[in-house]
Amino acid sequence: MVNNIDFMNYNLINRKIISNEELEQLINSKEKFYLKVFYEKPETIFKFFPNTSSYNKEIKKDINYSHLALETNEIYLNEPSNFNDPYDCGIYIDREKHWSYFINYYAKLMGIENKDNSKELLIKKLKNFFNENSDIETSINFNYCHTEEERLRLSIFIYKIRNYSFEKISVPDKICYAILKALNDDFLEKKNNLTDKFLISCLTAEKDNILMWSHYANNHKGFCIEYDLSEAKYNYLKLNDEEKNIFNNLFPVVYSGTRKEIVNYNFNGDTFLFWYLLGLLRKYHVWSYEKEWRLTLLKQEYPNHIIKFFPIKAVYCGCKMPKEEIKKIKEIIRGKNIDLYISKIEEDSYKLKFELSK
Structure with missing residues (x-):
């Protein structure tokens, strides 16, 4: 039964x-x-x-x-x-784990080492990259990308951060805000992948x-x-x-x-x-x-x-x-x-x- x-x-x-x-x-x-x-x-x-x-x-x-x-x-x-069950076709992804994974993922594609696996350290290094490079288009180093998909993902991620950092919003740290917002885009994309496709x-x-x-x-x-x-x-x-x-x-x-x-x-x-x-x-x-x-x-x-x-x-x-x-x-x-x-x-x-x- x-x-x-x-x-x-x-x-x-x-x-x-x-x-x-x-x-x-x-x-x-x-x-x-x-x-x-x-x-x-x-x-x-x-x-x-x-x-x-x-x-x-x-x-x-x-x-x-x-x-x-x-x-x-x-x-x-x-x-x-449109289904009547709100859980239908839903997947369970832990947001914190997901963010941690992709912070490391994008940092690796940028050649940023992080042996201690520290989110704070990676965000700081990413912030330095954006603060030190005004011309993002020519500053991206794709040498650490092994596939065309990785090159594309890195480009989209960096452009998103740049665009979000230009938003008219009052926050203490616009680069940090933009990084977290770009990571959240990744999270929502994965979460809605099945229902959208x-x-x-x-x-x-x-x-x-x-x-x-x-x-x-x-x-x-x-x-x-x-x-x-x-x-x-x-x-x-x-x-x-x-x-x-x-x-x-x-x-x-x-x-x-x-x-x-x-x-x-x-x-x-x-x-x-x-x-x-x-x-x-x-x-x-x-x-x-x-x-x-x-x-x-x-x-x-x-x-x-x-x-x-x-x-x-x-x-x-x-x-x-x-x-x-x-x-x-x-x-x-x-x-x-x-x-x-x-x-x-x-x-x-x-x-x-x-x-x-x-």
Whole structure:
């Protein structure tokens, strides 16, 4: 039972209990993680829709986007900032540790030695650099930068300090103020990295959860779509590049009772999975009833926030959906080889049953 799991030491992934140690091993092995997820992906997956209309300012009329999802087989990708859980897609970074790391990082790129690892000493040396060099553009020494990325990061950091030092603000030490403000920019950039770069669509492994119907299907007046992943799973090599990208980026959520601190502050290809599992895919265990699978895609690749998803297998209408709305659903899916089910309340249990509509 989920309620009996020690979520401080264990996690729930795709309805399986996994220890913190096992999760660490997966994080440290991309191949094992992606292979595990690939074979555990379900043959069908579900998404709930409210079946309500909202006003579109561009065309100046109401649109039922739930109907549109049925008509076009498209899924909307949302920004994490719009989610109802304030912790969703958030990461935990200790501000003081982060500042200490990047003070040393930028000082190293400038060739400033600091054997005692003193923040105060480094800030003093950085201040001296800016006080002694009026022409910053020609004073930057890139000899200690080993990559183009390091050169770029150092340039941005120095220019930020210079610009912040020109702000009209009354502070005892403008250079120190500018350094700390530039470091805080780094902190906020890292903290918002996941939410700024990705778009997400939330799906689930089950169609009969009462809470899901209540929360995401307009109190059972909406509907649930079942998508068929079997062809993608068993004939993966026949997928086109976009279909593979969508299938590859469908992951089960990690339900946990802890927020693990990010200690590797550089977000790149080597640290991607680490940040991914601790941010985009990690949720507090009280949400585990959702049994969520999460489609996560890069915002820059899908600027319209819309993707064509896998084939629709069936539609399940909520037990409170009016008959006239059911008729509309039938019209939309007519001739599309999609089954339609009507949900009913079980009399002798707290369960829903689904009857195939003829």
